[in-house]
Amino acid sequence: MEVIIQQLPIVIHALNIGFMQTLKLFAVTLLGAFPLGLIIAFGSLSRIKIISMTTGLFIWIIRGTPLMIQLLIVYYFPGLVLHNPIWGGGESGRFMAASVAFVINYSCYFSEIYRGGIQSVPVGQQEAGLVLGMTKKQIFFHVTLLQMIKRIVPPISNEIITLVKDTALARIIALQEIIWAGQAFMKGSYNISGAIWPLFFTAFYYLVFNGIVTVMLAGLERKLDYFR
Amino acid sequence: MSILEVRNIRKTFGNIEVLKGITFTLEKGGVLSVIGSSGSGKTTLLRCLNFLERPDDGVITVKGEVLFDRNDPKTLHESQIRRKRLHFGLVFQSFNLFPQYTALQNVMLAPELFMKENHTWNAEKARLADEAEELFVQIGLADRMNNYPHQLSGGQQQRVAIARALIMHPDILCFDEPTSALDPELTGEVLKVIGKLSEQNTTMIIVTHEMEFARDVANQVIFMDGGVICEQGEPHELFGNPKEERTKQFLMRYNQK
């Protein structure tokens, strides 16, 4: 116990640095995947066969393969096969590669949720907009969008909470997120070796963060409760 | 001159021909009731007039302007449809109010967007708000303007939907079975509003199953059966002295109910 108290400040400091990477990856993924997912959803809803089929194929591939493999391909493929290591070897390059893989992966999941959300808004809503002389764009942004958002908050919440934990997968390309930081203390750095507790302590960070996320999403759900 | 001329409208879904050549005219200020059993093509006809469906053949002319002519490519451009739709208004059977907006916002949304697009919003918003409030007085819901649709009864929602259509000043206002989704005790308030509109010389096409109302409000009635106009005429003739056998049978079935 005494040892742990001695180690605590050092461990917390290192875990905080790792957690910043986790948070950054989380934020970038959401910022990228929210709009990209919508574009992909429009692609799969397109009446032009070639677009909807290509989009469908893309979604199938991305959802049908593990995110871990996608991370390995995005990061190593340019250097190994194209002989052009665009990401570089440093932490920032690894972060960019991880962001790209995460954004693509999550956009596909989001797009399917969006698609379900858009399709669940009764067609009468769109027709009411049309006969009032609104454009398709106006109907989407002023009529459909908010109703879609209300419907997709619960399934999207699920994905967001999964994302918080999925960020740990980025360690496969040596992105030093919080679990990586926690494991370092088993290996002798910072003059601490064989300390196992920091690894398990990282769970606490996830738990607290997911608590905050859950409360915020529940707030959003309540905010949209004013209409049916 | 007629405000609306419809000539030989045809529409096929898959291999079922729903409209087999519909032709009629409507005078300005006239009220046309369309009756007929389910599946006779009444709703499809309204949807064609509002450009929610594209007819396979035929011509639609409003105030002398040809809005649609299957044989004239110039009238078929997608980009023109929006402007053409504004000649018509449509009140749906299921109201289709926007649930996230208050009653007032529902009525104001479309003109507001239209004015913002044309940069006349600042100049006209006060006038528009006044007009909207007048409409709420007219439909008897001045005290419920700021309620959301789910806080209103079906009859109240349908009255808001009528106001929403009126504020766009359509040349012809269409009703697609406006009381079919309502409890019987709520139909009266909606029919009263429509009746008042006819007194103000609003040009209307009303698809309805309320025979008594169809007779009282209209100056012209069409009975549709199997995608064609089986009989048309003035209400007292068509209801009092139907000429076609199918019309007689249809009216008899209704009188028995």
Next chain:
Amino acid sequence: MKKFMLLLVCLLAVCSCAYAETDSEYVKAKGVLVVGITDFKPMDYRNEAGEWIGFDADLARAFAESIGVKVEFQEIEWNNKILELDGRNIDCVWNGMTLTSEVRAAMACSNPYCNNAQVVIVPAASAKKYDTVESIAGLNFAVEHGSAGNEQATLHGFKCTEVQDQASALMEVASGTADAAIIDSLMAAAMVGAGTGYENLTYTVSLNSEEYGVGFRKGSDLVYALNAFFEAGYADGSISKLAENYKIQAALIKQ
């Protein structure tokens, strides 16, 4: 379709053309030697200020200086070391790497610079019971996947679980999920026993003797520069002094 074929041909052409310049020209042109490491005391680890130190880290820093470039340490996932090297994300693996036949086949390796052995880690309480190869034959082992310890376990026919790294292998023993682990003796000396995080573990049997080397990309000319650097450093005593800092002087190999 024609356009698509053209694109495919271009892509293949790009793929098949090898790098034109030599590896040392490439590294000098970008001005930095990226050293792939893992957290591995006493060879590469962080001091309390968070900087990378250790026998290997200090030596790599001096080598980079000698060829006139800066050094950058990049932690890698050990299983991906060949991908990292061939994909040019790192320039060398310098991390107490045992020169196994697999490593020699995939990389251009320097002369060996350190002796090492694979040793068996057991709980200190049962150390007396397990001091011969015969006595440990029936235990459940934890070994790092693809490591020299893994090779030894297979060689001796031990029942073993492959884990992610040597530190995880130690954790398996400490938590009782494995009876014993096989790790590098240099690491064992630094990480188990009195005064370390694993006070209740100790090491007993040595299974082999082996050597550490530095790995570059296949065909790299930096190997020659490093071998020359090792020779000079050994001759003037600077490498020995460094080894004393990390208490591994006994394992040093004469150059």
